Amino acid sequence: MPFTEAIRTALQSLRTNKLRSFLTVLGILIGVSSVIAVVAITEGLDAYISNQVLALGSRSFRLQKQPDIITSHEEWKEMMKRKRIELDDLEAVRKACTQCAEVGASVGTGGSAKRGRTIHKDVRIIGITENISRIGAVRELAQGRHLVQQDIDQAGRVGVVGMDLVDGLFGSVDPMGKEIDVDGNKIRIVGVAEPKGAIFGQSQDNFIWIPITTFQKLYGSRRSISIQAEAVSMERFEDAQDQVRLAMRNRRHLTYLKDDDFSIETGESIMDLWQTATRGIYVVTIVVTAISLLIGGIVVMNIMLVSVTERIQEIGVRKALGARRGDILRQFLVESVVLSGFGGLLGVLGAAGIALGLGSVIGSMMSLDFSAPVRPWAVGLALGVSSVVGLVAGLYPASRAAALDPVEALRNE
Amino acid sequence: MSTAAPDTFNGPIIDAEDLWRTYEMGAEEIHALRGVTFKIDKGEYVAVMGPSGSGKSTLMNLIGCLDTPTSGTYVLRGKVVSEMDDDELAAIRNREIGFVFQTFNLLPRASALHNVELPLVYAGIPRDERIEKARQALEMVDLGDRVTHKPNELSGGQRQRVAVARALVMNPSILLADEPTGNLDTATGQDIMALFDRLKEAGHTIILVTHEREIADHAQRTIHIRDGQIESDERRTS
Numbered sequence: 001m002p003f004t005e006a007i008r009t010a011l012q013s014l015r016t017n018k019l020r021s022f023l024t025v026l027g028i029l030i031g032v033s034s035v036i037a038v039v040a041i042t043e044g045l046d047a048y049i050s051n052q053v054l055a056l057g058s059r060s061f062r063l064q065k066q067p068d069i070i071t072s073h074e075e076w077k078e079m080m081k082r083k084r085i086e087l088d089d090l091e092a093v094r095k096a097c098t099q100c101a102e103v104g105a106s107v108g109t110g111g112s113a114k115r116g117r118t119i120h121k122d123v124r125i126i127g128i129t130e131n132i133s134r135i136g137a138v139r140e141l142a143q144g145r146h147l148v149q150q151d152i153d154q155a156g157r158v159g160v161v162g163m164d165l166v167d168g169l170f171g172s173v174d175p176m177g178k179e180i181d182v183d184g185n186k187i188r189i190v191g192v193a194e195p196k197g198a199i200f201g202q203s204q205d206n207f208i209w210i211p212i213t214t215f216q217k218l219y220g221s222r223r224s225i226s227i228q229a230e231a232v233s234m235e236r237f238e239d240a241q242d243q244v245r246l247a248m249r250n251r252r253h254l255t256y257l258k259d260d261d262f263s264i265e266t267g268e269s270i271m272d273l274w275q276t277a278t279r280g281i282y283v284v285t286i287v288v289t290a291i292s293l294l295i296g297g298i299v300v301m302n303i304m305l306v307s308v309t310e311r312i313q314e315i316g317v318r319k320a321l322g323a324r325r326g327d328i329l330r331q332f333l334v335e336s337v338v339l340s341g342f343g344g345l346l347g348v349l350g351a352a353g354i355a356l357g358l359g360s361v362i363g364s365m366m367s368l369d370f371s372a373p374v375r376p377w378a379v380g381l382a383l384g385v386s387s388v389v390g391l392v393a394g395l396y397p398a399s400r401a402a403a404l405d406p407v408e409a410l411r412n413e
Numbered sequence: 414m415s416t417a418a419p420d421t422f423n424g425p426i427i428d429a430e431d432l433w434r435t436y437e438m439g440a441e442e443i444h445a446l447r448g449v450t451f452k453i454d455k456g457e458y459v460a461v462m463g464p465s466g467s468g469k470s471t472l473m474n475l476i477g478c479l480d481t482p483t484s485g486t487y488v489l490r491g492k493v494v495s496e497m498d499d500d501e502l503a504a505i506r507n508r509e510i511g512f513v514f515q516t517f518n519l520l521p522r523a524s525a526l527h528n529v530e531l532p533l534v535y536a537g538i539p540r541d542e543r544i545e546k547a548r549q550a551l552e553m554v555d556l557g558d559r560v561t562h563k564p565n566e567l568s569g570g571q572r573q574r575v576a577v578a579r580a581l582v583m584n585p586s587i588l589l590a591d592e593p594t595g596n597l598d599t600a601t602g603q604d605i606m607a608l609f610d611r612l613k614e615a616g617h618t619i620i621l622v623t624h625e626r627e628i629a630d631h632a633q634r635t636i637h638i639r640d641g642q643i644e645s646d647e648r649r650t651s
Contacts, residue, residue, distance in 0.1 A: 322507020
């Protein structure tokens with residue numbers, strides 16, 4: 001019996017039992033669609049995260065008292081014991097790092113800004129060196145000028161504000177040259193930063209930059225600063241980090257055996273963390289999928305056994321007309337593969353729907369540009385795996401059908 | 414009306430020698446056939462008669478190559494069937510035997526054309542040729558205008574004619590009919606028997622298993638089976 005004929009017969013039997021076929025392949029459908037949807041969504045998030053990380057600047061890194069992400073209470077206690085990083089460290093690093101194009105620093109706190117009776121709360125107040133806007137993601141201005149070295153040296157009462165402050169405090173009034181009240185201190189606005197929108201619903205434009213010297217005058221110098229550096233080139237990225245590390249170890253008099261008592265963070269360390277997290281998601285997905293495919297396979301096997309039993313007489317007739325064992329075996333195997341392949345196909349369609357729907361929901365909920373692409377390899381894998389499930393599940397029922405004695409089968413009513 | 418295949422084979426179509434068929438039911442042995450010997454020549458029209466339990470069905474299964482004898486030799490057109498394995502038997506059934514069953518045994522979901530195509534499918538004949546041959550076979554039984562009908566859209570007589578077309582489409586050595594009129598009313602049954610008469614005239618070898626005297630009378634030779642043995646083997650000169 002040629003394959004085309006077997007497939008024709010299989011499709012016919014699928015058509016005859018539409019509802020039964022659909023219910024049979026539900027397990028496979030769920031397994032396949034969950035794996036594709038999860039892959040699509042994680043990939044979408046992957047792309048989104050790496051975009052964001054790239055925006056941080058691939059040649060830049062930060063020297064901080066502690067890492068961005070602390071994973072245990074013990075680690076946190078350890079971090080609390082560390083010495084803070086100060087402006088003196090900035091000078092030392094700047095001198096030591098010959099492979100750094102720029103070395104700057106920032107330190108921030110939360111506060112509120114006022115103009116007349118209008119209050120804008122939860123503003124990020126950031127003290128910076130004048131070069132910060134050139135390190136990592138370059139921040140352009142919509143209006144006015146950046147802070148300059150003179151502002152830093154004189155600890156001037158000037159600032160560059162984000163668009164949220166302009167909108168909140170000035171409305172349509174031109175903010176340039178106007179003074180606002182930041183936690184009780186007058187700051188004159190010299191520039192407005194170009195708006196950047198929100199990441200995960202968090203506005204990127206709700207801040208005011210003031211000279212780092214001014215910051216320390218107003219808020220004290222007990223906060224640890226974050227030193228930010230940009231390597232001269234991608235090739236010198238590691239060298240630049242090593243120079244900074246060495247300079248800091250010398251300053252702290254760390255002997256060879258001691259660990260760093262500071263942290264150097266790069267875009268890569270965020271990516272690493274993210275990838276560790278997604279690996280976990282993948283493992284869970286694979287387990288869930290394996291279970292649903294196993295159950296799906298058992299259901300397919302069960303329904304194939306029912307199908308063989310229902311069609312014993314048909315098998316007898318086919319044998320009487322000259323069907324060999326192999327013909328019958330192939331017929332039922334193909335039917336089983338077509339059945340579960342059909343489940344896989346529905347699963348792919350379901351997954352495309354889920355990925356599209358979730359993608360746009362996530363996108364609009366978090367007001368970000370997000371898409372969950374359904375990858376051809378995931379589709380191919382899903383269809384392949386579901387076909388293999390069909391093959392394995394169909395093996396026993398099909399061999400039972402093939403082994404039937406024609407006389408017995410014909411006598412069956 | 415088609416004629417049987419031109420055949421260079423000269424011996425008897427069927428040469429059965431001392432056929433025994435024994436079933437084991439637990440510890441007991443049941444002898445369904447106890448030494449049956451007969452020959453059937455090309456172009457003969459033979460009725461096999463006998464009460465139920467006589468071994469008539471067992472003999473039909475052996476003649477139809479659905480089963481092999483416990484002992485004895487069964488030679489079909491010069492080939493020793495009694496020593497064949499399952500797949501060789503399937504190939505023999507496909508090429509040499511055309512079955513017509515009491516309950517028609519058509520595939521309910523397939524069209525008349527596809528039902529007739531089935532033996533050709535298992536013979537590995539390409540699709541275009543299959544359709545052509547199946548259509549010709551259906552025209553031969555006057556169902557050329559019913560090719561796309563499913564069995565449940567056809568009358569009992571039409572269904573049995575589809576079955577006859579299916580039996581003949583491979584141009585087999587023998588047409589083996591098991592109570593072909595058993596599920597038909599008298600008039601329709603007579604139509605089918607008339608069709609068999611025409612096939613006999615065209616040179617086909619027909620073996621008819623029945624318990625009805627009237628039906629058996631269409632054949633020129635009647636073999637009576639009783640208790641697993643041939644009770645009588647009569648030829649009528651007509």
